[in-house]
Amino acid sequence: MGEARGTEPEAGSRRLPSYDGGRAGGGWQAGDGDRAGPGGRQGPPGPPPALRVRGLRKRFGEQEAVAGIDLELPAGRFAGLVGPNGAGKTTTLSMVTGLLRPDEGLVQIVGRDVWSDPVDVKSRIGVLPEGLRLFERLSGRELLTFTGRLRGLPVGDVDLRATQLLDVLDLTGAQHKLVVDYSTGMRKKIGLAAALLHNPEVLFLDEPFEGVDPVSAQVIRGVLVRYTSSGGTVVFSSHVMELVESLCDWVAVMAAGRIVAHGPLAEVRGGAATLQDAFLSLVGADRGTAGDLDWLGGGPK
């Protein structure tokens, strides 16, 4: 993969004004990361964005899953990637995290190219992928030990961090149980622990709350909020707008392989009462009706 070809703003993407959420050098910038200061002066270069995507594209046969997207996310944000089924969220996250090779485009994480510098990038990110595959015949504790050692952490650090993560994620009682016997929520939590163990700079989570009960969801939220409040960046995909609205300060909305809006939550929500309303309008789903199903009903036959 070479340099990005598609650096033009996408057709149909809502361009939002520049934003500096009060963080010196860390504000959100539309488009190409314009660093010009007041009066058009060129300021000192700030830290690289947590994520920079240019012209990212992926096709499966006839299906254009991701149609050339641009994104720029400053560090320290809690970012939500939302979109209807089949919008291209998982494909995007897979390309961004080095799990799926793009047809075209550039992905940088904290200034490093994901595809030309994979070892460095992978040491800086944590990933909770969709359909998480784990080593089922290890216990939760063994899985964390294995992951930590694979990451090159010293034994003592792995042990301490694993103990703390198991405790915070309420898995201490299940630490010696095999992962194959874990529930969906427990699998998400042990996957999250494995993704956090090496203290990554950016954490990518595909549907981290799917199939998770409210108590476990609250625990996961607490860990993620703690992580972002100490400077980590989270990017997660979700269908649950209330969750995205309550957790995220930055949102990207995808539909049919394109980014249709992105930026600070308040600006993506715009004049809509809720993010859900804005989302339905952005993806054109507010026009759907169930009117044709007049045969459907649970009353007496």
Ligand SMILES: Nc1ncnc2c1ncn2[C@@H]1O[C@H](COP(=O)(O)OP(=O)(O)OP(=O)(O)O)[C@@H](O)[C@H]1O
């Ligand atoms: N390996 C694949 N082979 C063929 N088509 C694929 C493959 N992966 C994804 N697609 C197609 O690409 C499109 C985007 O899929 P993707 O899984 O990225 O969407 P999504 O936004 O994550 O959806 P969901 O919210 O339902 O998980 C879909 O039309 C899907 O059928």
